[in-house]
Amino acid sequence: MSSGGDNLSSSYFFLIGIPGLQDVHVWISLPMSFMYLITLLANISVLLTIKKEESLHQPMYLFLSMLLLKDLVQSSAALPKMLLLFWFNLQEISFEGCLIQMFFIHSCAIMASTVGLAMAFDRYVAICQPLRYSTILTNPFIAKIGVLVVMRGTLLIFPLPILVKRLPFCKSHVINHTYCEHMAVAKLSCANIRINVVYGLIVALLVIGVDVMGITVSYIMIVTAVFKLPSREARHKVGSTCVSHVCVIVLAYVLVLFSSVTQRFGGHTASSTQIILSILYLIIPPMLNPIIYGIKTKEIQKNVLKLYCPQKSRFQ
Template sequence: MANTNFSVSSFILIGIPGLEGLHGWLSVPICFIYMVTFLANVSVLLIIKKEQSLHQPMYLFLSMLLFTDLVQSNSVFPKMLFLFWFDHREISFEGCLVQMFFVHSISIMGSSVLLAMAFDRYVAICHPLRYSTIVTSPVVAKIGLLVAMRGTLLIFPHPFLVKRLPFCKSNIIENTYCEHIAVAKLSCADIRINIVYGLIVALLVVGVDSIFITVSYSIIVKTVLKLPSQEARHKVWSTCVSHVCVMLVTYIPALFSFVSQRFGEHTASSTQILLSNIYLIFPSMLNPIIYGIKTKEIQKNMIKMFYPNRSLAIYNEVRR
């Protein structure tokens, strides 16, 4: 098997190596996280859709982010839970490529939306008088189209780069989902193209996006510090804090996952896999929660949706 090519019709997902005996216990928090992720994202999306006052660029960008979170979680969680609950490890070759495409392309779309949100806050705070003429509905729609195209076009080669590879080592993936490099490493051929292209995509996405986001918020901070009114500064900070928290939640696990997957030869495989799963699982759950807590309009409408008769009293109590 080590020196003979064989036709791969399916892959076997191991889950988390070394922790196979704990898969049943791990499924409990993962199932809980999945339910919270689904309910939180759907609830906030429904609130934004229902409330006319929330049909503003900032909330439209938030809708894009939550939609990407919803798609990404549904591309990973169900298979992961089937693996942990029923020991259903097999995934078809085509199914693996489809999952790989969605996981990586949606990650890029999420990063692109965060960049668009940083641009939105920059214009709103640094050029408030021109905001309504710069960030219009057609502009938001074009940005949404660019976000989708960027994620699709950059990841479109991934499945083909894997499909061209001959497999002669194994069809066992030491992960809970089909990650590009994890699958490519099973090949007996040279995978430098896969590695180099993955690095280029990472630099074009995480590198470029994080630089522009950092520059945008540096300018925003300088602008906020110059505001004469303390109340105005507090209002602006409260709006930006949620954005910053979401970006930290997204980029920090992504950075650790990326580094451990490519340069962590001496890092335990279970640690690498846990990091890659944290990168996929927690941002999707925390994003709607962070915005729900930090954004007054969403918080008010969330309370109204679940407690229609006592919404005002509960909202005032929460704000205290």
Template sequence: MSVITITTMNLSLPSPFFLAGIPGLEYLHAWISLPVFFMYLVALLGNVCVLFIIKNEPSLHQPMYLLVFMLLSADLVKSNSTVPKMLLIFWFNNREIIFEGCLIQMFFVHSFSVMSSSVLLAMAFDRYVAVCHPLRYVTILSTPVITKIGILVAMRGILLIFPHPFLVKRLPFCGSHLIAQTYCEHMAVAKLSCGDIRVNSIYGLFVALSVVGVDIVFIAASYTLIVKAVLRLPSHKARRKVWNTCVTHICVILVAYIPALFSFVSQRFGGHKASPTKILLSNLYLIFAPMLNPIIYGINTKEIQKNVVKILHSQKSRNL
């Protein structure tokens, strides 16, 4: 009786998974870790610095900067959910991850990726209101409205990705437990199952189309209206000034969506065994956007620049 009970318990407890890192490039893991660690360090310092400035500077408690705060917060959580484990794989060959830990990581990565996309959409709306309805900007994007947008962003990310762990948990895993990735990506894990993963594939595609697909369409629509409004401005100087306010957001959109779309396509259509280069490039969106976003906003936003200089100057005065 005890033997049967122990056997049943062993079957009911999923075995741990193993993250391969970059299959085929194991001999380069130590070298790959150097730029990854550097980018992660820049991402940590940059995001924390900009978040601290926005939080502690009352003049930056405006809709645009509050949305930047949301975006950088989502980026910080997303990178911290994956990069530390990635570095442990590269440095110490620490590949094992328990089943529950894999599901938690999967939820955090995908849910905060959805949140990032939602914030980018909200930022496009912010730019549309600022350019097309400047006199009503404060009224339309009041603090209560921004708060509601933040709640909707969080709810969208949580509710859409909440089924992912349960869809994976129901699957039988009777073969290899080696994930050909540096983190627990939904389809990369599902492909290891010896069961039917059609539901996982269909729901994953639904989430991608209802998030990235819808958001890109509405962002494009917002910028179409913005371009029309800018072209109607009589002064070339005014057109350039308005356009400069949108350039930062456009750069952030490109940094966010290009690596993310590459990762999605490579995972969904790359077969069971993707090339090392595809796996390496598909991981860029986990760290590339978190690293570049604070730099982009720091360079292109004078208010953030002034506060960075103020902090550095005060720190220098204390040291003296």
């Protein structure tokens, strides 16, 4: 390990994994690798299905594609390196590689939140403004939302690696984590990291605050519209179209909030608990998102089956 007051411009960090659980890293990696495999297969299957089937070229499924692409990038930015750490104890990661990993993991988290807001808007228009749905959610408009998703995640997170790069690391190069989480890296610096803490907190509160408020307002309007429907069957049918989105949103926000809060304020929470929560955020939503939509959406079920079992699907 390098030492001294250098800025690590050409040095390395060392990831130690889950503190106190290094002896069982291999056993922990078994369910992780299985879940990552499911993540890859499920996300790629649904993405290929949406791409292949013209009937799925609708706003709801295009937004879902954005979410699944984000899931693939985010999980692939962290999990392969994490598994190498658990399997072969390959702790070393270059400073530049650490900054790149940090950028992709955190920017994808913001993109996920933005896509969640866009999906809530899609459901609002579909249920509350059905006659204007095709004129509001046009392909050019959806493309603009896609650009906004990428730009928002990129511009808000781009300062984080820069803020870390300016810090001197003269205390330690050992990261008590399984990946380059912003605060885990910044805490290693021997300089004042108040700017890092404040900026990270502002971004988290701004993004989550704005997006949760937008999603909440959308669903208040949706619930109001649903209760005005004349029949119970109609209310059930319309409400069921929102269940997948609500499950995905709750799952993502609960995990990211627990992970973020314990990382910053969990002084009495075991570091292993904090790290496990952050790992779960990177594994569980990307794995479950395509499964949740696949179970709740008959169009996806039917077309995924057609993709893998074309002969069987003909008889259904």
